[in-house]
Amino acid sequence: MTDLNTLVQPDRGQAARTIHLIDAKGYDAWLAAQPPRHRAAAAAQKLAPVGYASAILPGDSPEDWSVVSVVANVEKLSPWCLAKLAETLPEGSYRVEGIEPGKAIYGWLVAQYKFDRYRKADPKAQGPRVLLTTDPVKMEEAVRMAAVTFKLRDRINTGANDMSPADLEEAGAELAKAYGATFSVVKGDELQQGYGMLHAVGQAAGKGREPRLIELEWGNPEHPRIAIIGKGVCFDSGGLDIKPASGMRLMKKDMGGAAHAFALGELVMQNKLPVRLHLLVPAVENSISGEATRPGDVMISRKGITVENSNTDAEGRLILGDALTKAEEKDPELVFDFATLTGAARVALGADLQALFANDDTLAAEILAAGEEESDPIWRMPLYDPYKDLLKSDVADMVNAAEGPFGGAITAALFLKEFVPAKAQWAHFDIFCWNGSPKPGRPKGAEAVSLRATWKVLKDRYGG
Template sequence: MPDLSTLIQPDRGQPARTIHLIDAKGFDAWLATQPPRHRTAAQAQKLSTSAFSSAILPGDGAEDWSVATVVANVERLTPWCLAKLAETLPEGTYRVDGREPGRALHGWLTAQYKFDRYKKKDDKAQGPRVLLTGDPAKMEEALRLANVTFKLRDRINTGANDMGPADLEAAAAELAREYGATLSVVKGKELEKGYGMLWAVGKAAGEGREPRLIELEWGNPAHPRIAIIGKGVVFDSGGLDIKPAAGMRLMKKDMGGAAHALALAELVMQHRLPVRLHMLVPAVENSISGEAFRPGDVMISRKGLSVENSNTDAEGRLILGDALTKAGESNPELVFDFATLTGAARVALGADLQALFTNDDTLATELLAAAETETDPMWRMPLYEPYKDALKSDVADLVNAAEGPFGGAITAALFLKEFAPDKAQWAHLDIFCWNGASKPGRPKGAEAVSLRATWKVLKDRYAG
């Protein structure tokens, strides 16, 4: 990972090229006031009010030039409004004319992310684009957020052969060492009695990739207790209800929830929020072997509910159910779980809009407001209780997956609600965490989604 502190630096009046921000509504007025050479350059480079449009404006000398870029609202910069420039400008140092970049620092940093773990080193790669800021506090916050975002992307982009359950454990162990947290892990056959669903899903993976429940505890026990849970399916074949090849192609990203839990937990500890943090990652590979769990098998969950397996490809909710039960045993006041859980959520909302389910209206309001402020979109979905009938089983307390094509994201969330702590505010985020195509600041591949919004909620509640 690059040294991100080289990409944004304090503005001490050092030489830098100027970035002019042009409000889309005032574009024509701005253009009319420019000297002829600027108007000519803008026309030649097709500068317009379209998103991320920019142009190089000539100065008096060959090396004396500046940049003009159009933004939707100069007074309300988004994380992404400078991201295209960070991808396309020549290497060098830049300064926004007359204002602080603010939230746009995030996109400037994340635009310069590259996942090159498996690629031959490029000796001709372009150097960094550096943005100056006079706001040290905003700079430090942007660096921390970008740092965990880069780690999150790296973990999801990494092939499953290099990101197994043991690697998620190692990532949690590294956090524990860095921030003085306590790590505990239950794995292999030790899970069988206390975590029947987690064990059932992961037992087919074999030696070296045994299932495990990874737990990290940090903070003063006297502080409010919060739990952050992430689905850690390092690869999902679908089990005996095997996925088609196209559906399996990106299943290395099925541990995206775990990557988000690790990232959010690190932000909590970095900022030393006055909370008692409990992070849980149920880590498994949903594999196929003679040990694989079968349709029709009945599992006994940690909560004591019996669950009939109606679909081995609905495994994420099983491991989360046991993790939610474990989290609830410590009586947290707030629980977030992150999971790449259902295709139904993507059919309903697409890749960019994350599905939010929560048992608390106040928490929903906080999260949706934070999502709007942080340009980190999510949409509240209903925990529609009548659909719980679809989870009835003839032989057990419930099935893990409803029959039929309708309401799949809702019935999955209702299944999780059976295991979520009754007295806690609980939010389940059914996330996609993948860019199918590159966008400014968000290259093709793994992506952090709902991270900035959930982090803002935690900061606003507990930072004081």
């Protein structure tokens, strides 16, 4: 992974080119105040008062040039204000004139992410673009967040042949070792006997790719207990209710919830947040074989609720249900779960806006405010209890998926709610974690979503 400390450095007056940031609304006044050569350069490069627009401004010699870029608000930079510059400027060092880049440091860093695990090294690849800052706190915060974002993107971008349940287990073990956490894994007969839904989903996978529950505990047991849970479906064929080819193409990313749980858990431990962390990743492949669970099969969950499998492609909620029950046994006060759970959430909100379900209005308000503050967009969806009737079964306590095309994200969340710790505040994030179209700082492929918002909530609550 790129050494992020080479991309942002303390400003000690070293040589660097200048970046001028101007408000879109102040563009005309800025342009009028420029010397003729700058106005000519701006016109030649078609600079306009729109976001991410930039131009090179000539100096007194060919090597003496600076950069101008348009932003929405110089007084309140978003994480993405400098991202396009970090992608397009020549290698070298830069400083922003007159202001500290603040949150924009994060975008500068993640804009230089490359997933090159399966590519040959490019001898013509550009060197690093280095940003200088006199704010060491913001610099360190941005480096930590960018580092876990790089890991998260790498895990999701990796092909399922190299990101199996065993690979997620290894990632959890490495994380536990790095921060002195307790690590355990449940699989085999113990999983089959104690986690009926989790085992059923993953039982068709081949040797070495068997289902398992990955657990990590960290922190002082006297501190408030929180649980972070991530859906770890390393590949989702849909099971016997098989997906079409188009629906299966991106299913390597169905472990995106696990990647987010690992990332948020690492931030908690790295920053020594005063909590007792319980990190759980139910890890499976939803495969097809003679061992596959069938539509109509009835599973006995860890909680004792019987569930008729009405759709084998609604597997994520099954493995999360057993993980939520395990979390309940430790009596947490706060539970976050992350899952690439439903296409219905994407139909409702699109790829960029992540769906939030919460059983507590105060918690939901904190998350939405944090998402707004961190430019990490989230929208609250309703836990509409009357829709629970859609989960009734003729032969078991409930089905895992309602019939019909309506309210799919809501009924999935209502299914999870049946397994949520009774005394806990709970937030469920139905996430996409993928950029279909590139944006500044967000290349096509895997993406961290709701991570910055949830980390802010934890910091604000527990004093990190």
